[in-house]
Amino acid sequence: MRDRVAYFGVFTALALIFSYVESLIPISFGIPGVKLGLANLIIVTALFKLELKEAFLLSVVRVLLSGFLFGNYFSIIYSLAGALLSLSVMALLKRAGGFSIVGISIAGGVFHNIGQLFVAMIVVEMFSVAYYVPVLLVAGLLTGGVIGILAREILKRLAGLQAGSREPGRND
Amino acid sequence: MKLNLKKPELKQKVNLQKKDWILIGIILFVAGMAFLLHEFIGGKGAGCVTVKVDGEIQGVYRLSEDQEIEINGGTNKLKINNGTADMTWADCPDKLCVNQRAVSKSGESIICLPNRVIVTVDSSENSEFDAVAQ
Structure with a gap:
């Protein structure tokens, strides 16, 4: 039980640090709202390393903490909608089987953007933001792909990280 | 003391699968259709x-x-x-x-x-x- 709390703490800290790093270096693609989503790397890793409910909790905690630290309440609502939809879809694809880590991450990236677009449509009470859909879909595909490749490499090296093991696990 | 982390070997598939390509194809298709729709309907006037x-x-x-x-x-x-x-x-x-x-x-x-x-x-x-x- 203690180990599990420790792992959860490490994942939370990493996700928060990645959010911070991303807020320091705004990797701009020249398109508003499009960013790499480094913290999602930790969420994807958690999806394969922690229990599903822990991954969800991690996602919510990450969004709230980074929102209070680096964002505002708008960004929390956006991030939450994107993060939860994204994680739900990833969990479904993982359960469905037949998808690789990269494929699951791509779906996560795309649905992250779709979730945020839904909130945007509700907040601004208009539907013409829908013209933005193709940009967000392709952006989600690319960022999700990059995150997926990184997550795959991390998971390969974290294969030894398991419950109760006394080996020092690499967590970076 | 039993924890619920995964077993040592990486169970998830590592290389891109057929289903992955189908997923990518669907995403690109939807994006392309949405783009064309916008270009032809919203482009004038x-x-x-x-x-x-x-x-x-x-x-x-x-x-x-x-x-x-x-x-x-x-x-x-x-x-x-x-x-x-x-x-x-x-x-x-x-x-x-x-x-x-x-x-x-x-x-x-x-x-x-x-x-x-x-x-x-x-x-x-x-x-x-x-x-x-x-």
């Missing part, structure tokens, strides 16, 4: 931009007249130049609306969420707010 703050129309401006507009008492600045509208300044921290490219096609919009400013391009034919701008 852009005539003016509507500026809304908090859902209230603040003004409608012709795209044919080059001008600079202060929105919301100066929180945002919109520049109309050469038939396109571009947000040139905003007092919000993220500057997403400023970084966004200029809009000119009907249905396109620039949105500044922190200031609740929405700039939408309308076609000139169906805009009943032309009189407001004069």
